[in-house]
Amino acid sequence: MEIDIRNAHDIGVAVRAARKAQRLRQDDAAGSIGISESFLGKVEKGAESVHWGKLFQVLDGLGVRVIVDIPDEAGELFAGEEIKRYARVERAAKRRRAPEHTDES
Template sequence: MKFQIESPEKLGLLIRASRKAMELRQDDAAGSIGVSENFLGKVERGAETVQWGKLFLVMKELGLDISVEVPEEFSSSAELHLKRLLDKRQSGNTAASGEDA
């Protein structure tokens, strides 16, 4: 089921609702995910200062996916730009890792 997310608060509430639907206590979920209970509480309250990496880890471990709908009139161009940016980032990461070797 898709949910429209307009704010960090709504995303947090959806994460909390999903955890509760799985019958997981907040402390148990935090421990199994590898984040603090305090961090998970911030996520579920929709705090605007959470770390992106940890937020996506929480979502992944709870089985939640996120997607962004791009307006159809821009989707082809956005897809092309995204591919170029990802290719550029990948080639930069490959060069950087080669320097460390």
């Protein structure tokens, strides 16, 4: 089912509905996702400021998929930004894999 998300409260309602549909108590869901019950409660109440990484962990853990519908004109720019981000990640990984040279004389 697709729903229109306009604010943090809407995300909270969606998260709560997804959890309840799986017949999970808040503490059990939080434990299986790997976050605190307090954090899950904040998300479900629509707290305005939450940690993005943890929020996506909750969404993933409950099987909630997020799709962002951007204007067509932004699609090409988005693709370009993704290519740049991928290149940065690859360069960083390559630097981590590169052996360190030590000058032992």
